[in-house]
Amino acid sequence: MGKSHTRRLAAWAASAMLAAATGQAARAHHSFAVFDIQHPLELHGTVQEFRFISPHAFIILQVQAPDGTVMIWTLEGTSPSILARDGWSSRSLKSGDEVVLTIDPLRSGAPGGAWIGQRINFRDGRPVVCCVSDAF
Numbered sequence: 169m170g171k172s173h174t175r176r177l178a179a180w181a182a183s184a185m186l187a188a189a190t191g192q193a194a195r196a197h198h199s200f201a202v203f204d205i206q207h208p209l210e211l212h213g214t215v216q217e218f219r220f221i222s223p224h225a226f227i228i229l230q231v232q233a234p235d236g237t238v239m240i241w242t243l244e245g246t247s248p249s250i251l252a253r254d255g256w257s258s259r260s261l262k263s264g265d266e267v268v269l270t271i272d273p274l275r276s277g278a279p280g281g282a283w284i285g286q287r288i289n290f291r292d293g294r295p296v297v298c299c300v301s302d303a304f
Contacts (some may be wrong), residue, residue, distance in 0.1 A: 170228055195242060198246065200272075201275075203275065203281060203282045208270050209273050210270050211241065211270075212266075212267075214230045214265070215228070216229065216240065218260070220248050220251070222246060224246065225244075226242065227241075228243075229267070231279070239279045241271075242279070242280045244283070245282070245283050245285070254285050254294070254297060260297060263291065266290065267291060268290075269289070270283075272289040
């Protein structure tokens with residue numbers, strides 16, 4: 169076996185290990201086991217920030233507790249491409265918007281969770297995205 173063949177084999181092996189490690193990380197990233205889908209929570213709050221970014225959109229929400237303290241919740245949504253199919257855009261929510269949404273909270277109890285577009289409305293009851301049609 170020549171040196172160039174050995175180098176190619178070593179490069180192939182290194183690439184295969186990197187691909188395997190990357191694939192494992194990607195699968196782990198998309199696990200939703202951290203969210204408690206059996207015990208959804210309804211939150212009322214004010215949007216601090218809406219991040220319409222890949223791989224997942226985020227809502228940073230200020231929620232006032234009954235005792236008056238304010239907690240910041242970090243809420244993970246689906247991808248912008250999926251949200252866009254339902255009519256969402258980077259301008260669907262803005263800082264200061266008051267919303268009511270149902271989330272699947274983090275199992276850890278930390279102030280965070282997962283949201284989907286169909287379970288969020290403005291505080292007055294209007295849906296954030298209205299009237300998406302399946303007609304072509």
